[in-house]
Amino acid sequence: MHAVSAIGLCGVAACAPGLDAAPTADLVLHHAHVYTLTWPEPSTDGTPSPQAPYDSASGWHHDATAVAVREGRIVYVGTDSGALALAGPDTRVIDLEGHVLLPGLVDAHTHVAELGESLDRVNLTGVATEAEAVAIIAERAARTPKGEWILGYGWDEGAWANRYPDKRLLSARVPDHPVVLRSLHGFASWANARALAQAGITRDTPVPSGGEIRTDATGEPTGLVLNRAVPLLDNAVPRPTPAQRDSQVVRALRVMNASGYTGVHEAGVAPDVMDSFERLAERDALPLRVYAMLSARDSALMRRWISRGPFTSANGLLTVRAVKAYYDGALGSRGAQLLADYADRPGHRGVSGGTYGFDQRLVADAMTAGFQVGIHAIGDAGNRATLDFIDSVTRAAPTARGLRHRVEHAQVLSPADLARFATLGVTASVQPPHAVEDKGWAETRLGSERIAGAYAWRALRQAGAALVFSSDLPGSDWSPFYGLHSAITRQDTSGAPPGGWYPAQRLTPEEAVRGYTVWSADAGFDEREAGTIALGRRADLTVLDVDPFRAEPRALLRGGVVLTVSRGRVVFERGASAPR
Template sequence: MNVSRSSPDWRSRSGHAAAGLVLCVALACGGESEVELADSLLLNGRVYTFTWDDPAPDGTPAANAPFDAGGWHPDAEAVAIRDGRIVFVGGNAEAQAYRGGGTQVYDVGGSTVLPGLVDSHVHIAGLGANLERLDLTGVTEEEQAVELAAAAAEELPAGEWIVGWGWDEGAWANRYPDNRLLSERVPDHPVILKGLHSFAVWGNRLAFERAGITAETEAPTGGEIVKDRNGVPTGILLNNATDLLEAALPPLTQERLESRVLAGLQAMAAAGYVAVHEAGADAALIQTFENLEREARLPLRVYAMLQGSDEPLLREWLERGPDRDIESMLVTRSVKAFHDGALGSRGAQMLDDYSDMPGHRGVGGAEYGFDWELIARTMEAGFQVCIHAIGDAGNRRTLDFIESVYQAHPEARNYRHRIEHAQIVHPSDFARFAALDLVASMEPPHAVEDKTWAEDRVGPQRIKGAYAWRTMRQTGVPLTFNSDLPGSDHDVFYGLHAAVTRRDKDLQPEGGWYPEQTVTPEEAVRAYTVWAARSAFMEDETGVLAAGKWADITVMDIDPLVAGSTEPGGLLNGSITLTIVGGRVIYPEAY
């Protein structure tokens, strides 16, 4: 992660500035008015307020944007904050009027000040869990993964579970490992190694024994137990079958879950985020968020989507109704549902056969556990729904479903429903996203991570509607960008770089992968700030830097608008210097 702790020396605290608690200044409207002193003041920033209009569908900045032949220019230098809200944005000199003896002053020394970043699709407990697990991200060979598991086994008493995560089931799909070497090297500990995107797990013999998975075990609908010629499980479970092994793990205590959630949220604060949208909270996770909110321990804002597969939880919330109080740190007015699987493991539902597996079209809808009736009821009750759809059939059927709910309940159109991933879309379906007032919730990292195999799955034609951010913009579909962590690195500099270049961390491929689908640096920042705020109904309170809005602010050491348009590779070198939520500095901790 590209986040470094800022050195404290650029910061200064004013001890004795203006006398008195209230200053009088002449306002432009005439007459004198009392100005309340600020609790805190950011000075000497390259401040981009994002209060100008949206760019055109082709990315051209609006006429009132701070952009000219010389490129981007900040449109302010200073921000004053009081009682959790912004009270002034403008020049350094004018900002002095808000400075009093008790004002904490942050001289950001030319750093860039942006509206607070939002990651609009995360699995926060997963991030926290990864901080505890054997890390297999970046591992490309079976032997390497096995050696890491063997090393972990040496540290643990026999019989204890070894949980690993991060091997790339998309990249490994044509040569899945089996349990032979793993069982030989780690015979006395059950081992479960989860795939990067949670669509495959790999286990050793002891783990399969503990889970009771044998040649006789049948895979659940929408899942596969990979078996050899003799019908014996090889050690790999796919899609819905992954639960068979995960169910054998010791249960997670509430205490452990809470510590994972906090670890995950703290990592996000350090990465510059002021809010996350949790993409699937079950009853235990909702309980954890509620406890943390009640005890005022949520460091940043949490917009929680209820887990659609947790039926008792949904029924409980159907009674309660959506929580629309956005002044609290936790907002619960949204439901997450899965329509189909993932592309890498060929679970995404396609209109035609997979190009690299004739006769196979993936799995979706009721077969994948999508409860049409229950999800329709939540829409009718005023919840926003956020539906995971990856394949072109998965997306089309999700659009059909939403359209049918609008026909029966026209008021359901008012809730900015989202399609999560919207990964492979048939050319004739883009316009339907706009016609149905949907938000496309997409992950710039996915494009650059999947590029090596995505075209194998769908071929040269369908790939043109894949990860198609520019087509969405051109069609008038609102976007929000996110990481889908822990499946992808949530580092916003990586996300911005992927969005603007369609190149990976090694700057491959040169020229970008289907570069016609890139967005501009301005669009990318908007998709992580003001557009993300809109996708959670919060744009009246946040997403731009202006007097009256929440003081949710991210400060970084590079200017993403300038770097993104002049030397985009430099985006990867950015780091976060300050994260502020409701006027409170949540990163670095020392504040």
Template structure:
């Protein structure tokens, strides 16, 4: 690992003091934060000194203005030597357990072909002798063939152990024949509602299962216990703080996961603040709702929302569309949760005062979600709960104004656009792109956009997301000029979406999201100033140190 000696020597030297001192004055840096009300009225503030007392921001401004009233004998000073200081990044949509699992399972994200993926799985299986071989990250759209993989290719190397490999978006899985056998999947097996068993020309299962069909295999896998959850979550925490992420909205948490979070919070072992969305499929959901929203005293864990799935993903053609897919006219995608069931969930959740965060990628799914919010407001209320549509990815132009009318937050992931650019137009055609990945259109009408990554679907590095938001390009600066560049964000808007507006999306803008007096001192130190580099370099920002509540939780070595 690289050593940033001049800065880190000072930071490490002062950590021992800061741990016991109540007041620390950080100075000599380029500081930026959005201030005031979230949304378009927020103002970018620049500062070069910040006072932290008891884990919260006491003052921001110039060194002269702050230190004039301080007692030098009781204030520790940390010189950040001209580096850049930003609020801690809040990822408004990620999957903590999935990320932790990804870091301890076989990772297929960079597999260049089906054969390459199989070779990686075979190498992993040779080193890991567990009962199942599990991995994630394959994406056939990045392969030259661009066709779904098969069980047969896995069987050539691993026939005696079941193999289960989740697609990068989490909405399809690839199994070998042993896993299909354990799940009882044959040519006669009927695809479940909201799912599909992909079949070959003779009707035999190929090994790929989409959305609700994935449960046929997953129900046969060994149960995950609390110890497994803890290992995965702690692994994810360590990874995220190294990337400057101090808060995550965890999009779908079951009862076991919640219990582990509560234990970690009680122990003081939550270096990343978690806003947990209860999974709508959790059997104990009614009991968890009856317990009411949860917020720890130190805001390390908050539970005040529920995640509902409407449809699948665009890459696996599971996103629910109003009209058929342009490249598959025989399908309009899948509804993972039926409209009547969504309505019943709304009736269950809203009276308990929980926010609803509903996954909707296709234009049909987004319309269903909006319709259900409108009906709920008219019948049971809940308009004040800051409900969200997660992804808001392909929206019919007629429905975009309804987000503002219904006070719905658009929770969007900038790197989805740069990852999907090679297939989105194939899936939906040029005309429907008018309402796809439409960040600036939402911002222009005053809709709050909360930015995230959807890790581990995408890489968790938030500066990859900032770069994608501003340039509409991948990290090879393609396509030239940006993909549908008129929907790009400004740098200020992107930073706001990953900080202040993300905090608003969890109802925490009074505690988090900006470096203003009274808020928690969650901040990061960078090697470069994003406002002083060309936009193509935004993704290269390197996190030197991360602080949560004024405590150093990561220092680059």
């Protein structure tokens, strides 16, 4: 077993304030395979550090077997006997039966408010055809009172891009309910005639800059909107009450607890969701840490927070010090801005910048006020322009430097721009599932040459860029096992393609785990509190029944979460009743 300092917190130097000389633990987790991740980073080609609990003959091995927690902090890491010595009559002691204990997992790009909404919506993920989707919606309509909205999500705007649906069949089968069906990644929306009428979308509706309202040969809206026109339908849907929004958020965060997560970075937080986070933090009702990224598309919200400045709640569960902006659209819907024409649509290069709602002055003001910015950029032109923008702001405003600015997705990159991430100190916030979900059509969009710079995780690492991993839920499955498998294999859940899609860009198991732990802590300015299992750190912990360091990659897809601990509290336990 790799050497770990097997002493209590008071054995390091002096006792932490409030801890007795011989503290009794609140929680002891023992008989575990603990990977502390306290050893140095691997090299950029993935080779483990010489100090890592790894050798070429036997592979990876855990570096501790037990952890003890008191008052939300880790007070011991080491052997079973050492941890159990800290147990008292009121200590909860859990035998983990040889399961794997990791630092708490963090999903660094989420939309949990949408996840909360989607739990009550019709799930069209994986639906292959318009007719199949309409049949599912018609079934929901049959048991929904007339006039009530029917909302769905999940049809794939990338896979369906050459056969987008329209309102005709949907309106014929579901005439008495307004229906709005958002696409998988939110860059397209599909509605029936009744929803179009309630949204006031007609042949005379002005098309928003950076958006598209599809029309038929007569000029009438077909029921499909793209990119910046999607809010025309979103804004027509009745908003939840504050109580409903709080319920949705908590329900979604409980789902994340059950999936092994102890934190999320919520991307593009709207005003009502921000209000919900603040109410829940005040009541100590957030079951995990929320790192909120304000929506730069809401100028009033942004100006309030620029005046207010970065914020962390008293209990540490809510942090507001980041902003989410959009530079371009999505590759699937051909909204990503490319340096050259789309391979499958000559003369078209996507949408971006001011036409896509990117307010340079507003975002620059937020950066100058001390906010980290995470800018959505998909295409190679969009990524280059985003890096140029970050460079220009940080050159002009010293206060904007060193804030670990991020490019959200960093999906298609020109080789000339790879090294700029490291030079500018910009983190590439990538989603491993996107590569395996997009592989069926991405090369068609980009062609055989540009695809080499797409989803290029290893190339980014070798260029010295910092990475962080996430799901972009609910557009992709948020299971950490799915994310780890995608990063390690670049294969879908069926194992295709053999050897992985552009396998040179695969990452190692250690890098994949770091993407959801150490690297996410760094991306969220939380590296002194989380990301590793060490004395004095916040007790955010995840227990899995499969070892991602040692398991055959396909076995990851059969893995399950055993236990999730947030601030020393068990917030999910397999087989236990869900918290009320």
